[in-house]
Amino acid sequence: xxxxxxxxxxxxxxxxxxxxxxxxxxxxxxxxxxxxxxxxxxxxxxxxxxxxxxxxxxxxxxxxxxxxxxxxxxxxxxxxxxxxxxxxxxxxxxxxxxxxxxxxxxxxxxxxx
Amino acid sequence: xxxxxxxxxxxxxxxxxxxxxxxxxxxxxxxxxxxxxxxxxxxxxxxxxxxxxxxxxxxxxxxxxxxxxxxxxxxxxxxxxxxxxxxxxxxxxxxxxxxxxxxxxxxxxxxxxx
Numbered sequence: 189x190x191x192x193x194x195x196x197x198x199x200x201x202x203x204x205x206x207x208x209x210x211x212x213x214x215x216x217x218x219x220x221x222x223x224x225x226x227x228x229x230x231x232x233x234x235x236x237x238x239x240x241x242x243x244x245x246x247x248x249x250x251x252x253x254x255x256x257x258x259x260x261x262x263x264x265x266x267x268x269x270x271x272x273x274x275x276x277x278x279x280x281x282x283x284x285x286x287x288x289x290x291x292x293x294x295x296x297x298x299x300x301x
Numbered sequence: 302x303x304x305x306x307x308x309x310x311x312x313x314x315x316x317x318x319x320x321x322x323x324x325x326x327x328x329x330x331x332x333x334x335x336x337x338x339x340x341x342x343x344x345x346x347x348x349x350x351x352x353x354x355x356x357x358x359x360x361x362x363x364x365x366x367x368x369x370x371x372x373x374x375x376x377x378x379x380x381x382x383x384x385x386x387x388x389x390x391x392x393x394x395x396x397x398x399x400x401x402x403x404x405x406x407x408x409x410x411x412x413x414x415x
Contacts, residue, residue, distance in 0.1 A: 219401050222403065224406075229389075229409075230408055230409070231305075231391055231406040231408040231409045232391065232393075232406040233406070234403045234404065234405065234406075277344065279344075288334045288346050288349045288404075289334070289336075289344075289346060289393075289404065290346070291336075291343055291345075292343070293343040294343070
């Protein structure tokens with residue numbers, strides 16, 4: 189059964205710092221990996237989707253990488269801003285099985301001005 | 302293009318009651334998935350509907366059910382509510398029944414069971 193782990197659970201950084209969020213998964217048979225952002229009490233906003241054939245995706249100050257063989261993905265945020273404060277979740281749709289997406293429990297990021 | 306909408310946004314119910322939540326997908330999207338989010342368990346997949354048929358189902362008891370209409374709108378129902386059903390219920394839509402597309406989420410319905 190696919191399991192997704194995100195470390196650290198919480199992270200606090202000063203504004204302007206570059207940071208890396210980690211995501212690991214136990215079964216490398218995945219179609220893709222998706223990173224989401226969730227603001228308190230709100231729904232999820234899709235940030236980046238990396239297909240299994242890709243190694244990385246970029247959007248603005250965000251860069252996500254995928255290493256299927258090692259079961260890991262990282263989300264790199266450059267020049268962090270207070271507006272980046274949110275919980276970041278990664279999720280994978282496992283091949284086989286009945287689940288649509290398996291989520292990690294997220295990393296709660298706080299960027300201090 | 303309007304996003305995924307969910308109604309109501311907030312609900313308060315008592316144990317033993319039942320509740321129905323509604324989700325309208327993005328126009329043109331035919332797949333709707335439902336998730337439950339709690340502080341302890343995180344986000345867990347409930348079920349997915351495509352073309353009015355349940356295609357996938359997570360590990361939840363039969364008290365949780367859903368349906369999809371011909372216009373792709375979906376409802377989920379929880380019967381005989383328990384305190385542990387208090388959660389944020391999220392729905393997401395994609396164009397097709399595929400795992401390769403981005404899922405777009407609604408704002409969620411916050412259910413509180415007293």
